[in-house]
Amino acid sequence: MSRNSFLAVFNQRAALLIFLIGKLLRFFFFFAFIILLLKGTKSLAGYNLNQTLLFFLTFNLIDTLSQFLFREVYRFRPLVVSGGFDLVLSKPVNALFRSLMGGADVIDLITIIPLSIATFYIAYLLNPSALQSIYYLALLINGLVIASAFHIFVLGMGIVTLEIDHTIMIYRDLTALGRFPIDIYKEPLRGIITFLIPIGIMLAFPAKAIMGLITPAGVIWSIVFGGLLLSLSFKFWKFALKKYTSASS
């Protein structure tokens, strides 16, 4: 499925190039902004330049990885509206797997390698201990688990409400709140985006762990939370499937 998706994108080389340039430019603009901002202010919510950059790069890494893996979610609505989802259900492939990961995005794949190198380089500059590095990796994977749960919720919402385009974009906007350290937000918003809409656990905790700001209990709690959220999303998907009426087919 991913090979087909890659071939489809490579068939439209101009679009591939335009989107790639766009994504790189957006990254570059934000990266430059953080450097210029911190040059003027010296710190942001108590974090220095490298620490702020690590928050930003970790956000980008999780965001890019989830876009690479779950791009098919963005194409789900037409399937449900047209009744094409019937064909997915009738095939011997798990419908959730097909809807979630059936079309990996080659544009994001291209950016993942340099992004990972930049992230690990900045993380290295913070001189983390071996344990802090392990926490970082564990929470990074946990961030991806939470991102998976979010995407499954969006798919379920797509079946129940037929609205997906804006839901996924609102998810993107919400996660964008994690582009900078979540300490910039005041309570109660900080609490809401840390625990209720767990953007903090998903995007900020890995960077905080490498800085030694998360306790071992906090790491374990975060991973349990991620697992619980994922199982809840599976339950919601099953609930949504029962609501699917195949109305337009």
Next chain:
Amino acid sequence: MKKYFQIFKISFQQEFSYRLNFIMWRVRNVLQIILTFFLWSSVFKNPQTEVFGYNQGKILTYVFGILLLRAIVFSARAVDVAGEISNGNITNFLLKPVSYFKYWATRDIASKVLNLVFSVFEITILFLILKPNLFLQTNLITLFAVLISLIFAIVLFFCLLFITNISAFWMPENGWAAQFLFIGIITDFLSGGVFPLDVLPFTLQRALYSTPFPYLLFFPLQVYLGKITGLEIVRGLVTSGAWVFILFVILKFIWARGLRRYSAEGR
């Protein structure tokens, strides 16, 4: 004129027919403002702080101003023009006694009015919740200059958006991609929509002032905040006006060339 008034009315009603879409779009705008607001609030935690020529009041006014100006300048229905070209629907309009530019300009105005009403409502709510210390401009001449710069900004954005969209005459499959790059990324950042351009090095700022982008959001807001005064305002308005003229000529030229190339695919 009457027919354009009817287009305005229909377009306004159409915006209401997709209410959930519209509300979601506004929610997204508010979320973006929340991020920017708290980012700058954190930088200017101490009210005495002054960075990049801003104090707390002025930077938070900038953030709220962006929400309002985005609604006025960036709200547009002409984003659909590329799709009309690639699926051949534009043929219907070419056969009708309606100016295609005026048709989309009218639809844009309907969209701006609706977005403006909602953004004023959102600003009021956010103001009551966040209680920011905003800067209020009281000089009538300055406010008049802001109004003129806004009119130029609206026309400038219309030209930029239309030029980007009619690239679909040459690459019908990639009209949306061109819009993502040129409008969604380049225009948004270089107009000061994401962060104030004052954070950039001075030489880069000066270079940017010779492009049309800062005149979309950044320049009107700088005039409002009193950061640009006197002859600088006049110079900015003249440059902005010149860009309106240049882009309009380019638009007409590309449109004429595009129409010659158009072969009504999909019809």
